[in-house]
Amino acid sequence: GAVVSQHPSWVICKSGTSVKIECRSLDFQATTMFWYRQFPKQSLMLMATSNEGSKATYEQGVEKDKFLINHASLTLSTLTVTSAHPEDSSFYICSATGTSPIRTQYFGPGTRLLVL
Amino acid sequence: GESVGLHLPTLSVQEGDNSIINCAYSNSASDYFIWYKQESGKGPQFIIDIRSNMDKRQGQRVTVLLNKTVKHLSLQIAATQPGDSAVYFCAENYAGNNRKLIWGLGTSLAVNP
Numbered sequence: 761g762a763v764v765s766q767h768p769s770w771v772i773c774k775s776g777t778s779v780k781i782e783c784r785s786l787d788f789q790a791t792t793m794f795w796y797r798q799f800p801k802q803s804l805m806l807m808a809t810s811n812e813g814s815k816a817t818y819e820q821g822v823e824k825d826k827f828l829i830n831h832a833s834l835t836l837s838t839l840t841v842t843s844a845h846p847e848d849s850s851f852y853i854c855s856a857t858g859t860s861p862i863r864t865q866y867f868g869p870g871t872r873l874l875v876l
Numbered sequence: 877g878e879s880v881g882l883h884l885p886t887l888s889v890q891e892g893d894n895s896i897i898n899c900a901y902s903n904s905a906s907d908y909f910i911w912y913k914q915e916s917g918k919g920p921q922f923i924i925d926i927r928s929n930m931d932k933r934q935g936q937r938v939t940v941l942l943n944k945t946v947k948h949l950s951l952q953i954a955a956t957q958p959g960d961s962a963v964y965f966c967a968e969n970y971a972g973n974n975r976k977l978i979w980g981l982g983t984s985l986a987v988n989p
Binding site: 764792817853864 | 884908910912917918919920921922925965969974975976977979980981982
C-alpha cells in the first residue's frame with residue numbers, strides 16, 4: 761500500500777517552455793502532498809505544501825509564480841515549472857500523506873528535469 | 877529550518893556485517909521520526925518510523941533507536957546486503973508543523989561484497 765506515482769520520470773525541454781509534472785497517490789487519499797527539489801548528493805529541499813482544494817503554501821525563497829502547484833483532487837497534485845531555465849534543472853520529487861494525524865510521507869519516484 | 881549538505885558522510889561495510897547509521901536531530905519538540913532509504917535516481921523509500929514515546933522499534937532486519945536526551949537517532953541494519961547500498965535520511969516532525977519533515981543530511985551506505 762501507499763504507492764505514489766509521478767509522471768513523467770524524466771523530461772528534457774528548451775529554455776522558456778513550461779513543464780508539468782503529475783503526482784498521484786494510487787491506493788490512498790492524499791489530503792496533503794509535498795513537492796521537493798533535490799540537487800546531487802544533497803538532502804531534499806521542500807518547495808511547497810499542497811492541501812487538497814486549497815492554495816499551496818510555499819517555502820521561503822520559492823517563487824509561487826514560477827512553480828505553480830495545483831491539488832485538485834485527493835489523488836492528484838501537479839507542479840508546473842513555468843518558463844523553465846537551465847537553473848531549474850533538477851530532480852523533483854513529490855510525496856503524499858493521508859488524513860491527519862498521519863504524518864508519514866510516501867514518495868514518488870521523482871522526475872528528472874533538464875532544461876537546455 | 878532545512879538541512880542542506882554538500883558532502884554526504886559515507887559508511888562502508890562488508891556484506892553480512894551489521895550497519896549503524898546515526899543522525900542528530902535538531903528540534904527538541906520533535907515527536908515523530910522517520911528513516912528513509914534513497915537509491916540513486918529514485919525517490920525516498922519509507923523504512924521505519926518511531927514516536928517519541930518509544931526508544932526502540934524493530935522491523936524486518938532494521939531497528940531504530942531514539943535517545944531524546946541527546947537528540948540522537950540511529951538505524952541499525954542487520955546482516956547488511958548489497959541491496960542495502962543507498963543514501964539513508966532521517967527526518968523529524970513536530971506537532972503543529974503542518975506535517976512538514978525536517979531532513980537530515982543523509983548518509984551514504986556502501987556494502988562491499
